[in-house]
Structure formats: C-alpha cells, structure tokens
Ligand SMILES: Nc1ncnc2c1ncn2[C@@H]1O[C@H](COP(=O)(O)OP(=O)(O)OP(=O)(O)O)[C@@H](O)[C@H]1O
C-alpha cells in the first residue's frame with residue numbers, strides 16, 4: 001500500500017533519515033529508535049505531509065514525487081489517516097463521541113463496541129479518559145475509510161492503564177498501521193519492527 005524506496009531526508013546539513021526502504025504491510029509496523037533518529041520525519045514522509053530529499057514513496061504503486069501538492073493532499077485524504085500524540089488533537093471537543101464518529105463518516109456506532117466504548121455515543125469527549133479518547137481517534141481513522149493509519153507516539157501522553165487500552169486497539173486494527181514509538185510494549189506487539197539508528 002505504502003512503499004518507501006531509498007528515502008532520505010535532510011534539513012541543511014542534518015541527515016534526519018538515511019536511505020530507508022520499507023513496505024507498510026498488513027498488521028502493525030513500528031518504527032523504533034532513540035530520540036532524533038528520524039521516526040517522526042519518516043512518518044511525515046510516509047503520510048505525504050513532507051517530500052523526501054532523496055528516494056521515492058509509492059502509494060498504491062503511484063510514484064508520489066510526480067504529484068503536485070494538491071494531488072498529494074487529496075491522495076492523503078483518501079488513503080491515509082493520521083493519529084496525533086495528543087488525544088485532544090484528534091477529536092472535536094464540542095461534539096459527542098457519536099458526533100465525532102459521524103463527522104468522520106461512520107454510518108452507525110457499531111465501532112464503539114470494538115473500541116471498548118459501548119454506550120458512550122452521547123458522551124462528551126471530556127468524559128473519556130485519554131486512552132479512551134485515543135481509541136476513539138483510531139475509530140474515527142477507520143470511519144474515514146483510510147487504507148493506512150499512521151500514528152506518532154500515540155501512547156506517549158498516556159498513563160500505563162490508558163496506554164494499555166490503546167495498545168489493544170492498535171493490535172487489532174483491520175487496516176495496516178505504522179506507528180513511531182519508544183514504548184517497549186508497543187514494539188513487542190509489532191508484526192514488523194523497523195529500528196532507526198541515531199544519526
Ligand atoms: N523541520 C525540521 N528542521 C530541521 N531539522 C529537523 C526538522 N525536523 C526534524 N529535524 C531534525 O531531524 C532529526 C530527526 O528528528 P525526528 O523528529 O524525526 O526524530 P524522532 O526520532 O522522531 O525523535 P523523538 O523520539 O524525539 O520524537 C533530528 O536531528 C531533528 O533535530
């Protein structure tokens with residue numbers, strides 16, 4: 001679905017990502033590595049937010065370097081859902097849980113059961129714990145019909161118990177997911193772990 005070939009990113013003299021080739025396969029792919037090793041940068045490139053300095057990113061075999069920014073944006077909206085670190089950044093706080101799902105395109109609230117959020121459709125977002133909010137964020141990503149979910153450190157702002165809820169959701173997503181994380185438990189759940197080295 002998403003394939004990177006020889007991707008490098010430099011910011012002036014800083015080589016943030018060097019010659020990465022990878023395929024986001026079904027299941028959970030985790031990018032791990034120390035701070036500054038380029039995890040977030042690589043995720044931005046894979047989610048078409050940023051163009052690589054070297055190499056190519058293919059989405060459904062389309063070579064994205066040939067696309068305009070407008071074409072990149074529309075491809076991203078169609079295929080890729082991004083879940084941010086901070087749960088609140090992923091949801092519309094003045095809407096209820098159900099309204100958030102509907103805004104993402106859900107026809108019904110069946111997803112809530114899968115997310116362990118049964119019966120919460122009428123709740124305000126503020127009534128959910130951070131972990132529940134992050135679960136709902138993954139639910140909204142699915143409701144949007146994305147083919148791939150991309151998440152940068154989705155558990156790093158959560159306590160251990162809240163993070164557990166999110167790990168269960170991540171391990172059972174029906175679409176491929178690529179996640180950057182320092183969390184050893186997340187790494188242990190990965191179908192594929194890609195270690196990035198400090199630059
Ligand atoms: N927009 C930018 N401009 C200049 N340098 C950048 C930019 N974004 C990242 N960098 C540099 O690129 C390198 C990789 O950064 P990146 O944020 O991708 O690492 P990371 O693995 O996500 O780290 P962390 O675990 O701390 O989130 C770092 O040296 C960083 O300072």
Ligand SMILES: [Mg+2]
Pocket residue numbers: 039040041152180
């Ligand atoms: Mg980062």
